[in-house]
Each structure stands twice: as C-alpha cells, then as structure tokens.
Amino acid sequence: MANTVLKDQVSLTIPMDRDMELVAAKTGSVLAELNHFDEDQTEEIQLAIIETCINAFEHSQSEDRQVFIKYIVKADELECKITDHGVGFTAEDQHNSISNRQQMHTEMRKRGWGLEITMTLMDEFNIESGENGTTVSFIKRTAS
Amino acid sequence: MANKFDIQVRAEHEYAVLETAGYLNDTLGEDLSKKAQELIEKGYTQLVINLEQTALINSIGISILIEIIEALDERDGTLNFCGLSATQERTFRMMAIAKYAGIFPDEKTAIANF
Numbered sequence: 001m002a003n004t005v006l007k008d009q010v011s012l013t014i015p016m017d018r019d020m021e022l023v024a025a026k027t028g029s030v031l032a033e034l035n036h037f038d039e040d041q042t043e044e045i046q047l048a049i050i051e052t053c054i055n056a057f058e059h060s061q062s063e064d065r066q067v068f069i070k071y072i073v074k075a076d077e078l079e080c081k082i083t084d085h086g087v088g089f090t091a092e093d094q095h096n097s098i099s100n101r102q103q104m105h106t107e108m109r110k111r112g113w114g115l116e117i118t119m120t121l122m123d124e125f126n127i128e129s130g131e132n133g134t135t136v137s138f139i140k141r142t143a144s
Numbered sequence: 145m146a147n148k149f150d151i152q153v154r155a156e157h158e159y160a161v162l163e164t165a166g167y168l169n170d171t172l173g174e175d176l177s178k179k180a181q182e183l184i185e186k187g188y189t190q191l192v193i194n195l196e197q198t199a200l201i202n203s204i205g206i207s208i209l210i211e212i213i214e215a216l217d218e219r220d221g222t223l224n225f226c227g228l229s230a231t232q233e234r235t236f237r238m239m240a241i242a243k244y245a246g247i248f249p250d251e252k253t254a255i256a257n258f
Contacts, residue, residue: 022167025200043199043231050202110207113239117203120238121231 008073014053016065021053024069024082031071032078037142044121045078045140051114052082052136060086060134077123077141088129151176155183159190159255165197172198173208180212189221192254196227206239213244222246224254 012027014020025046032042049069056067062084072079115136119125122138129135149166160183166172180191193209195201209225216223224246228236236242248254 019167019169021202022200040230043229046200047202047231047235050200054202054204109239110210111203113203113206117235117238121234 010071010073012069012071014067014069016057016060016062016067020067021050021057024053024067025049027069028071028078028080031073032140035073035078035142037078037140041140041142041144045080048118048121048138048140049080049082051117052080052138055114055136056082056084056086056134059089060084062086062133076143077139079137079139081135081137083133083135085133088131088134090129151179153179153183155186155188159192159258160188161192161194161251161255163194163197168195168198168201168205170204170208173205177208177212181215184215184219184221189216189219190224190258191216191221192224192226192251194227194251194254195225195232198227199229201232201235203239206235206241209245210239210241213241217244222258224248224257226251226254 010027010031012024014023028045028049029042032045037045053067056062064085066085068083070081072081118136118138123141123144124139126137127134149172150164151172152163154161154163162176162179164172164176168176176193183191191212193212213223225236226248227250228247233247236247246254246257248257
C-alpha cells in the first residue's frame with residue numbers, strides 16, 4: 001500500500017484483497033472527522049467507499065488488482081475518486097443493469113446494490129468508464 | 145457483551161437473540177447465517193438480530209441478512225432488527241428489508257413486537 005498526503009488531497013492505493021476496503025473507508029472516516037462531518041455523514045462516506053471498492057474488486061477484472069483512491073478535501077465537502085484499471089463497462093451494460101433492477105423491484109434483491117447505495121447517500125455521483133478502467137467519483141457535503 | 149468480530153446467541157423459550165460485533169461482511173454474515181439456521185432448525189421462528197456493536201455493514205452482509213429473512217419466511221417466522229445506526233436503517237429501508245422484517249430501536253422493543 002502506498003499513501004501520500006498533499007495539502008488538501010490524500011492518495012491511497014489498496015490491493016484487491018479481503019477487507020482492504022476497510023483501509024480505504026477508515027482513511028475516508030479520518031478525513032471526514034477532520035473536516036467536521038457528523039457521525040452519520042462519516043458513516044455514509046465510509047459505506048460509499050466500501051461499496052465502490054467492493055464493486056471494483058468483484059467486477060473490474062483488473063489485471064493489476066489494485067484500486068486507486070483520491071480523497072479531495074475542501075472547506076465544506078469531501079470528494080472521493082475511486083479508480084480501477086479493469087475492463088470498464090458500456091452504456092448497454094448500464095442499461096441492462098437498470099432494466100434488471102426494475103424487474104426485481106417488487107422483491108428484495110440480494111446483490112447489485114453497491115452503486116445505488118452510494119448514489120443515494122452522496123450529494124453528487126459520477127461514473128466514467130472505458131476500456132482502460134472505471135472511475136467512480138462522489139462528493140459529500142457537510143451541509144447535506 | 146460481544147467481542148470484536150463475534151456473534152453471541154441467547155436463546156429463550158419463544159425467541160432467540162443474535163448479537164453481532166464487528167464488520168458485517170461475507171465472513172461474519174455467513175457465520176451469522178449458520179447460527180440463525182441452527183436456531184431455525186431447532187424450531188425458533190422468532191429471531192432478533194442486534195446490530196448495536198456492528199458499526200459497518202456492507203451490501204454482501206445485507207444480502208446474507210435477506211437470506212435469513214427468507215429462511216424464516218418459509219417457516220412463517222419473524223425477524224426483528226435492533227440497534228441500527230441511522231445510516232444502516234436508511235440502507236435497510238432502501239433495500240426493502242423493512243417490508244419483510246421489523247426494525248426497532250432496542251432489543252426490548254424488538255422482542256415485545258413479535
């Protein structure tokens with residue numbers, strides 16, 4: 001694991017190994033607490049990081065088996081950019097995933113909640129994906 | 145009191161309480177599922193899962209909780225949760241768990257609502 005601290009940015013690289021998502025979540029938790037997020041918001045940030053990392057672990061098919069996380073700290077917000085160098089996914093993949101979710105809406109769906117949880121808990125959410133990998137970005141604001 | 149990464153089981157006459165501690169991921173979830181299945185096979189159909197000592201639950205852990213709800217449903221049983229944080233409760237409601245299981249603030253209330 002490599003970890004560098006800049007003035008308002010922390011970069012962390014974690015291997016895609018068991019429970020490594022907790023390392024990323026703990027780092028986010030410390031930064032959130034330093035930035036005066038409350039307990040609930042800090043937990044939401046941790047959960048968003050955990051779910052995004054697990055998605056990368058399970059679906060990226062990344063050859064380097066690493067996840068790169070940037071935490072960008074501003075006065076009233078924390079932004080996380082979580083990147084893998086995996087196979088990425090297409091707009092069609094996203095469409096099929098949304099269709100499947102809608103079909104299963106009436107029943108408790110067991111898996112495939114990670115991105116939905118993250119989108120719901122965070123104030124801004126974005127995915128950029130291509131053949132060189134995927135970056136999931138999200139922002140949580142102290143005022144939310 | 146449950147230790148870190150631990151599950152304590154307290155079986156009473158008509159119900160049983162499973163108290164988790166630590167990160168509820170696939171590992172702790174599968175252990176919890178095994179203990180719940182053992183109780184169900186012994187005839188317990190009213191279970192409480194107390195998550196007060198579990199600060200973080202990932203979606204894999206929640207998927208295992210759904211399997212426990214399904215196993216109880218097959219026996220016309222009931223699962224009540226208690227001790228959830230605000231974020232955990234919000235996540236459970238988003239995933240429709242609240243439709244199929246009870247969510248209560250504390251163990252006493254969870255037991256009283258079977």
